[in-house]
Amino acid sequence: MEFLFDGFAAAFAFDNIVALVIGTVVGLVVGVLPGLGPMVGMVVLLPFTFSLEASVALSLLLGVFCGGYFGGAVPAILLRTPGVPSSIVTSFDGFPLTERGEAQTALSAALVGSLGGGLISIVILVLLAPLLSGIAASFGPPEYLAAAVLGALLVVVAFRNQLGRGLLLLGIGLWLSTVGIDGPTLSPRYTFGFWDMQNGLDLVALVLGLFGIGQSLLLLEQGILKTDRLKLSRNSLDFSKIAGTLRYWKTLLRSGVIGTFIGLLPGPGSVLASFVAYDVAKRRSRKPELFGTGTPEGCVAAEAANNAVPAGALIPLLTLGIPGEALSAVLLGVFTLNGIYPGPLLLVKEPALISTLYWSMLLINLVAFAVLAVWLRPFAMIVKVPPVVLAVCVIAVSLIGIYAVNTRLFDCGVALAAGLFGYLLLRLNWPVVSLVMGIVMGPIIEDRLRQTLSLGEGSLWILFERPLTLAIMAVALLIATTPWLRARLAGSRRADRQPGDGSGTPPVR
Amino acid sequence: MSDSGAVPPAAEPPPMPALAAGSGAGAAHDLVAALLGLAALALLAASPWLVDQSGPDPFYKGPLIFPLIALALAAAGAAPAGWRLLRRATAPGDWQVDGRGFPRAAAGLFAVMCAFPVLILALGLQVAVFLALLGGLWAAGWRRPLAAPAVALVLALLVHLAFRTFLDIWFPTPLLGDWLRL
Numbered sequence: 242m243e244f245l246f247d248g249f250a251a252a253f254a255f256d257n258i259v260a261l262v263i264g265t266v267v268g269l270v271v272g273v274l275p276g277l278g279p280m281v282g283m284v285v286l287l288p289f290t291f292s293l294e295a296s297v298a299l300s301l302l303l304g305v306f307c308g309g310y311f312g313g314a315v316p317a318i319l320l321r322t323p324g325v326p327s328s329i330v331t332s333f334d335g336f337p338l339t340e341r342g343e344a345q346t347a348l349s350a351a352l353v354g355s356l357g358g359g360l361i362s363i364v365i366l367v368l369l370a371p372l373l374s375g376i377a378a379s380f381g382p383p384e385y386l387a388a389a390v391l392g393a394l395l396v397v398v399a400f401r402n403q404l405g406r407g408l409l410l411l412g413i414g415l416w417l418s419t420v421g422i423d424g425p426t427l428s429p430r431y432t433f434g435f436w437d438m439q440n441g442l443d444l445v446a447l448v449l450g451l452f453g454i455g456q457s458l459l460l461l462e463q464g465i466l467k468t469d470r471l472k473l474s475r476n477s478l479d480f481s482k483i484a485g486t487l488r489y490w491k492t493l494l495r496s497g498v499i500g501t502f503i504g505l506l507p508g509p510g511s512v513l514a515s516f517v518a519y520d521v522a523k524r525r526s527r528k529p530e531l532f533g534t535g536t537p538e539g540c541v542a543a544e545a546a547n548n549a550v551p552a553g554a555l556i557p558l559l560t561l562g563i564p565g566e567a568l569s570a571v572l573l574g575v576f577t578l579n580g581i582y583p584g585p586l587l588l589v590k591e592p593a594l595i596s597t598l599y600w601s602m603l604l605i606n607l608v609a610f611a612v613l614a615v616w617l618r619p620f621a622m623i624v625k626v627p628p629v630v631l632a633v634c635v636i637a638v639s640l641i642g643i644y645a646v647n648t649r650l651f652d653c654g655v656a657l658a659a660g661l662f663g664y665l666l667l668r669l670n671w672p673v674v675s676l677v678m679g680i681v682m683g684p685i686i687e688d689r690l691r692q693t694l695s696l697g698e699g700s701l702w703i704l705f706e707r708p709l710t711l712a713i714m715a716v717a718l719l720i721a722t723t724p725w726l727r728a729r730l731a732g733s734r735r736a737d738r739q740p741g742d743g744s745g746t747p748p749v750r
Numbered sequence: 751m752s753d754s755g756a757v758p759p760a761a762e763p764p765p766m767p768a769l770a771a772g773s774g775a776g777a778a779h780d781l782v783a784a785l786l787g788l789a790a791l792a793l794l795a796a797s798p799w800l801v802d803q804s805g806p807d808p809f810y811k812g813p814l815i816f817p818l819i820a821l822a823l824a825a826a827g828a829a830p831a832g833w834r835l836l837r838r839a840t841a842p843g844d845w846q847v848d849g850r851g852f853p854r855a856a857a858g859l860f861a862v863m864c865a866f867p868v869l870i871l872a873l874g875l876q877v878a879v880f881l882a883l884l885g886g887l888w889a890a891g892w893r894r895p896l897a898a899p900a901v902a903l904v905l906a907l908l909v910h911l912a913f914r915t916f917l918d919i920w921f922p923t924p925l926l927g928d929w930l931r932l
Binding site: 292407411683686 | 778779782786787793800802804808809810813814815816820821822824826827828830831853856860866868871879883887890891892905909912913919920921922
């Protein structure tokens with residue numbers, strides 16, 4: 242654990258502090274604004290990271306990642322309009338409290354929950370990452386391939402009711418990653434004779450287009466804000482309410498742990514974390530009947546869980562190099578663009594960087610809490626900015642950012658095409674995360690596939706001959722099939738309880 | 751729902767709900783999936799001609815194997831939608847993505863933004879930002895004679911400060927400057 246102090250100085254360096262404060266403020270802003278979310282903030286800032294050191298760039302983006310979840314609670318509580326999807330659970334109790342004139346109580350609970358969840362998850366990250374890294378140190382190409390493929394497939398499976406679309410988008414994403422010159426063989430692939438295509442499709446342009454432009458175009462079509470209902474008694478948080486919130490420390494602790502471990506899994510993300518933590522808190526509460534009518538405990542549970550997800554998602558990213566969802570996929574992109582390849586050796590090779598990340602995460606949580614607590618009303622007022630102005634500004638800044646990276650019009654064209662495609666997918670409510678996973682994971686999976694096939698002399702049977710690959714596949718299969726098996730089991734139990742007609746025909750559901 | 755996706759309000763239905771994903775309602779979903787699947791199939795078939803195969807032998811070390819797997823995966827994902835589309839008699843109303851008709855604001859803004867990178871090249875960063883924002887706000891339906899130019903001016907200034915002053919990023923000399931010199 243000595244390495245924890247290696248990054249202390251770097252984390253508290255002026256440029257890192259500036260980056261994480263800017264990132265956190267941007268995260269809070271995009272989190273407060275319904276319809277944008279941390280992904281848009283991250284991709285808009287992505288082009289700015291190229292001139293920064295890896296640790297500073299990651300602090301900037303992690304600030305957006307964590308800040309977004311902090312900010313999402315504000316409109317959920319004040320307007321019943323969640324800033325990020327997972328904050329919808331916060332609104333179950335937050336908005337009834339606001340309607341009763343207790344908005345400050347709800348906001349205190351949400352902010353304390355967010356801070357507590359964030360801190361708990363960082364502790365788990367620090368403890369668990371070396372353990373997982375130790376296991377992953379014995380990984381060879383087949384194990385990495387199994388882990389990467391099944392990580393990507395689990396993201397697809399997470400959208401159970403859109404399995405076909407998820408698979409389709411994953412395939413497209415993987416294919417998009419192959420366009421351009423193939424590194425090992427130097428063969429041009431799918432360039433259609435265009436010189437510009439030889440460099441491949443820029444990752445930043447694709448991701449910025451899909452989310453920055455696609456999401457902003459969608460924002461134009463949504464008139465979802467009801468800003469006339471903002472009810473806040475003072476400019477800052479009422480700190481006297483915080484002590485009352487600390488009564489729910491058990492809920493906070495439990496929800497933080499739940500959020501971290503759900504964040505570990507590829508796919509489910511913060512929405513599931515919030516729902517599960519809320520449900521568990523309700524079951525364990527002495528007054529479960531108050532849930533949904535306006536209890537601060539509900540806000541604590543939901544916010545602690547969703548704010549624990551970022552650190553949880555960092556665990557497989559740092560130890561295996563496998564992102565669990567779109568936001569950590571962007572972080573993986575930043576790592577690789579800086580020539581750093583996350584995996585079990587990362588903790589050995591780059592202890593200072595990892596340590597800096599841990600300290601930065603800690604600082605981000607504290608900064609987000611402090612900034613939002615002190616400037617609560619100004620941040621809440623951001624929702625009054627017209628969505629049209631936001632959308633136009635986000636698209637313009639995205640395009641400037643893409644152009645600034647290589648000063649190539651071609652990259653802007655890629656971003657605009659990706660934006661149109663992203664808009665269509667978002668409007669159809671398809672799992673865009675599968676596409677991003679494919680784009681980011683494509684080169685990693687292809688490399689591992691080549692190495693595995695070379696080891697197996699052209700045969701993939703090597704995957705079934707190694708205990709670790711078998712174990713990975715078994716775990717993934719278990720995770721993928723457990724909800725389905727549980728649903729089947731619940732269905733058959735319901736069928737058993739219903740009085741039969743003697744014909745043995747299952748009841749119609 | 752994706753973490754990064756648009757968020758509907760908890761209490762009231764959004765004015766523009768996307769179709770219930772996975773509900774099977776609306777042939778638009780199946781049509782888009784089938785078209786993407788067809789494109790993947792076409793690329794799959796054309797891959798031997800679109801990928802230079804002068805690389806190493808054996809095949810599994812070459813540049814073609816992974817794209818083939820990716821495209822096959824995409825085609826397999828689209829197959830159920832294609833099958834449903836072939837079997838189902840679709841009512842004309844089902845082809846609407848949602849009930850709000852053609853997205854004029856989004857289309858208008860997108861058209862303006864397509865011209866934006868060319869404007870940067872021709873007129874320079876700051877002028878292009880001002881004009882694109884003005885045009886974008888107008889195309890998106892925000893037509894306030896004083897506020898729109900003010901917003902455009904403020905963003906142009908912020909962009910100049912962020913990209914030129916603070917980050918010191920190089921942008922090519924605008925073509926207009928070259929033309930005027932000629």
